[in-house]
Amino acid sequence: MKKGNVLYGQSGGPTTVINSSALGVILESKRHSDKIGKVFIMKNGILGAINDSLIEVDNTDELKLEKLKHTSGAFFGSVRYKLKNSTESEIDYLAILKTLKKHNIKYFFLNGGNDSMDTCNKISQYLESVHYQCAVIGIPKTIDNDLVGIDHCPGYGSSAKFIANLMIELDLDNSSYPNGKVFIVEIMGRNTGWLTAASKLASVVDHGPDLIYVPEVKFSEKKFLKAVSEIYTKQRKVLIAVSEGIDYSSSCQTNSAVKDPFGHRALGGVGHSLASIVSSELNLETKVIQLGSAQRSVARISSRIDTKEAELLGNEAVRQAIKGTTDKMVTIVRTSNIPYSVKLGLENLSEVANKEKKLPREMISKQGNDITPAFITYAMPLIQGECQNIYKNGLLNIYSKK
Amino acid sequence: MKKGNVLYGQSGGPTTVINSSALGVILESKRHSDKIGKVFIMKNGILGAINDSLIEVDNTDELKLEKLKHTSGAFFGSVRYKLKNSTESEIDYLAILKTLKKHNIKYFFLNGGNDSMDTCNKISQYLESVHYQCAVIGIPKTIDNDLVGIDHCPGYGSSAKFIANLMIELDLDNSSYPNGKVFIVEIMGRNTGWLTAASKLASVVDHGPDLIYVPEVKFSEKKFLKAVSEIYTKQRKVLIAVSEGIDYSSSCQTNSAVKDPFGHRALGGVGHSLASIVSSELNLETKVIQLGSAQRSVARISSRIDTKEAELLGNEAVRQAIKGTTDKMVTIVRTSNIPYSVKLGLENLSEVANKEKKLPREMISKQGNDITPAFITYAMPLIQGECQNIYKNGLLNIYSKK
Numbered sequence: 001m002k003k004g005n006v007l008y009g010q011s012g013g014p015t016t017v018i019n020s021s022a023l024g025v026i027l028e029s030k031r032h033s034d035k036i037g038k039v040f041i042m043k044n045g046i047l048g049a050i051n052d053s054l055i056e057v058d059n060t061d062e063l064k065l066e067k068l069k070h071t072s073g074a075f076f077g078s079v080r081y082k083l084k085n086s087t088e089s090e091i092d093y094l095a096i097l098k099t100l101k102k103h104n105i106k107y108f109f110l111n112g113g114n115d116s117m118d119t120c121n122k123i124s125q126y127l128e129s130v131h132y133q134c135a136v137i138g139i140p141k142t143i144d145n146d147l148v149g150i151d152h153c154p155g156y157g158s159s160a161k162f163i164a165n166l167m168i169e170l171d172l173d174n175s176s177y178p179n180g181k182v183f184i185v186e187i188m189g190r191n192t193g194w195l196t197a198a199s200k201l202a203s204v205v206d207h208g209p210d211l212i213y214v215p216e217v218k219f220s221e222k223k224f225l226k227a228v229s230e231i232y233t234k235q236r237k238v239l240i241a242v243s244e245g246i247d248y249s250s251s252c253q254t255n256s257a258v259k260d261p262f263g264h265r266a267l268g269g270v271g272h273s274l275a276s277i278v279s280s281e282l283n284l285e286t287k288v289i290q291l292g293s294a295q296r297s298v299a300r301i302s303s304r305i306d307t308k309e310a311e312l313l314g315n316e317a318v319r320q321a322i323k324g325t326t327d328k329m330v331t332i333v334r335t336s337n338i339p340y341s342v343k344l345g346l347e348n349l350s351e352v353a354n355k356e357k358k359l360p361r362e363m364i365s366k367q368g369n370d371i372t373p374a375f376i377t378y379a380m381p382l383i384q385g386e387c388q389n390i391y392k393n394g395l396l397n398i399y400s401k402k
Numbered sequence: 403m404k405k406g407n408v409l410y411g412q413s414g415g416p417t418t419v420i421n422s423s424a425l426g427v428i429l430e431s432k433r434h435s436d437k438i439g440k441v442f443i444m445k446n447g448i449l450g451a452i453n454d455s456l457i458e459v460d461n462t463d464e465l466k467l468e469k470l471k472h473t474s475g476a477f478f479g480s481v482r483y484k485l486k487n488s489t490e491s492e493i494d495y496l497a498i499l500k501t502l503k504k505h506n507i508k509y510f511f512l513n514g515g516n517d518s519m520d521t522c523n524k525i526s527q528y529l530e531s532v533h534y535q536c537a538v539i540g541i542p543k544t545i546d547n548d549l550v551g552i553d554h555c556p557g558y559g560s561s562a563k564f565i566a567n568l569m570i571e572l573d574l575d576n577s578s579y580p581n582g583k584v585f586i587v588e589i590m591g592r593n594t595g596w597l598t599a600a601s602k603l604a605s606v607v608d609h610g611p612d613l614i615y616v617p618e619v620k621f622s623e624k625k626f627l628k629a630v631s632e633i634y635t636k637q638r639k640v641l642i643a644v645s646e647g648i649d650y651s652s653s654c655q656t657n658s659a660v661k662d663p664f665g666h667r668a669l670g671g672v673g674h675s676l677a678s679i680v681s682s683e684l685n686l687e688t689k690v691i692q693l694g695s696a697q698r699s700v701a702r703i704s705s706r707i708d709t710k711e712a713e714l715l716g717n718e719a720v721r722q723a724i725k726g727t728t729d730k731m732v733t734i735v736r737t738s739n740i741p742y743s744v745k746l747g748l749e750n751l752s753e754v755a756n757k758e759k760k761l762p763r764e765m766i767s768k769q770g771n772d773i774t775p776a777f778i779t780y781a782m783p784l785i786q787g788e789c790q791n792i793y794k795n796g797l798l799n800i801y802s803k804k
Contacts, residue, residue, distance in 0.1 A: 014578045044580045073574030169699035172475030176416045292691040297571035383796035394785035
């Protein structure tokens with residue numbers, strides 16, 4: 001392949017390590033100056049490609065770039081935008097093609113979840129159909145950990161680590177009084193319980209939740225109230241981890257009618273709904289912890305393993321692209337649990353696009369309100385290690401465009 | 403004073419550094435074996451003294467005790483229990499006196515906020531009235547930072563640091579999309595806005611909230627909606643920090659009728675109430691982050707200054723007690739902002755008991771929806787430094803009774 005430029009974009013919800021993947025792409029691209037000229041980044045994901053709104057990475061200050069590792073958010077701008085099939089409407093594809101040609105893009109990377117892999121797949125197919133030679137590679141990320149074809153998703157380990165440790169802290173807090181409360185922690189997860197399951201890791205140091213509810217299991221209000229009542233009677237405190245996406249709602253939930261461009265319902269509020277029935281039916285004091293975006297943005301306590309893997313996948317995407325690989329997502333394949341080891345792999349974008357990996361049944365207890373040791377074995381390696389030198393004067397030392 | 407034993411207790415809401423003060427008392431007591439015999443800890447604060455439920459600290463493993471520095475909660479048990487005046491009912495006082503005599507307690511320490519200083523003051527007065535010789539010293543702590551007679555309260559700096567950095571992370575998260583949302587972060591604070599004001603520290607790195615509402619200022623729904631609308635129109639994202647205690651409520655708030663033994667209303671829910679009107683009146687998408695107890699329990703990101711000062715106050719309480727000081731609270735007096743320096747002091751318990759230090763008007767903007775640079779100067783030194791070696795295998799390496 002002739003020398004060309006790189007175009008990288010971020011897509012979907014941020015994770016604490018998505019900018020580490022960006023760093024991986026940038027640094028690896030610089031290592032292949034024989035094949036790669038410039039590195040461009042789409043402003044707001046695919047929208048940047050459609051609108052020819054690109055950022056050229058001219059910063060060669062690696063120390064400054066390293067700060068991307070503890071900079072939250074999708075630093076270069078993300079978007080939730082669903083590409084129509086090109087047979088239905090070619091307009092966006094023509095705009096993207098124009099941008100690619102204009103900037104001599106030969107390597108195209110989109111960093112996102114299952115919706116983004118769909119976008120990536122469609123672009124790859126389209127470029128092939130119009131015979132525009134460009135490697136198209138998906139770089140996975142999602143705190144939801146719900147991508148198929150990969151052992152675990154970059155971003156998941158850090159959010160899991162935040163949640164696991166928060167459970168320890170909240171249980172210690174709730175243990176402070178002779179009579180504790182019913183703590184209800186609402187955790188992100190639309191259709192899958194991976195993130196909520198992470199709360200179980202706190203049980204390794206005896207501070208795990210008493211009850212865990214995930215979207216994979218049908219929620220029963222009656223069983224829930226019975227369990228809460230029994231546990232409270234026994235130990236005068238209850239810690240509950242619940243996915244925002246369980247099938248339970250009440251009038252207190254905000255925005256439940258709002259849908260995003262992919263048709264997903266905006267969630268949030270189930271914690272308050274549950275608190276409301278615990279309060280009214282059991283007459284127990286409740287406390288709701290609704291972490292919201294904190295779960296995907298607390299970069300300062302990222303897992304080092306997660307940060308490193310995110311960067312490695314960025315590196316690998318570039319290496320694969322210059323080898324001629326296209327229409328693939330770079331993946332992580334676990335080769336051993338103890339000691340933890342992985343190798344990098346590839347999966348067809350079409351196999352990943354729009355699919356969702358649920359929490360396997362064997363990781364959920366028979367009664368459906370707890371998580372099993374099989375999950376702990378799977379997830380513990382992902383929360384190992386801490387990042388260093390992330391503060392300056394007590395505040396996050398983040399990357400800035402200035 | 404003859405050789406006697408120490409009795410220490412934790413009281414009121416936990417902070418991330420209250421156990422550092424416990425450590426300070428334990429370690430300093432060991433240094434004065436000529437004056438001090440054993441160290442006892444009341445289980446669940448004053449209740450432990452009333453019920454003669456004490457824990458004897460026989461652990462001499464200092465490395466293990468050091469873990470108290472990153473162990474959340476009031477590890478030895480706290481309580482919210484209001485002592486009646488001894489003239490009204492002597493029963494609790496007689497029980498406490500019996501416990502003190504039984505265990506030869508000559509040094510009594512209660513670690514808490516303004517309610518606890520009231521308890522401490524009453525006990526001190528009572529013991530004097532019955533001629534039982536015992537030094538009674540209050541050790542301050544509260545994330546609310548609302549004690550009078552002290553520059554700032556141990557526990558505040560760590561919670562402030564958590565909140566300030568979370569604002570940076572949330573603003574980065576909300577900046578990820580072309581159209582952001584209205585993020586509403588509900589922060590603890592019953593009557594004072596100290597903790598909510600800490601959100602402003604994020605402005606030092608240009609990621610502070612757009613609007614900050616504290617209980618010291620009357621809340622106007624009309625002005626609020628106008629401000630949100632204007633800011634959103636301009637920058638397509640809004641970050642709001644709001645104290646749980648502002649005078650605004652709606653049907654979605656849980657437990658608002660429940661009061662604690664001091665007559666304080668249980669709070670929580672104002673974030674959802676505000677989200678609800680933003681959604682209905684302005685038709686903007688909202689996201690509520692309700693941190694709840696996370697704010698006072700995220701020990702892993704404590705400020706080192708705060709942890710150190712909490713321990714020092716524990717040390718100082720013991721030193722003062724063996725010098726014969728009684729009926730006082732140990733305090734922090736700031737001697738310089740830049741470089742930050744403090745000295746330790748004393749305040750009469752009666753001056754601290756039941757009083758509340760509000761956020762001064764000069765730290766709140768004229769319009770009442772922002773915080774001024776005067777606050778930043780005051781608070782920045784309190785969030786400096788990080789604690790080390792707090793994890794083991796990715797999970798908090800906490801102190802445990804085992």
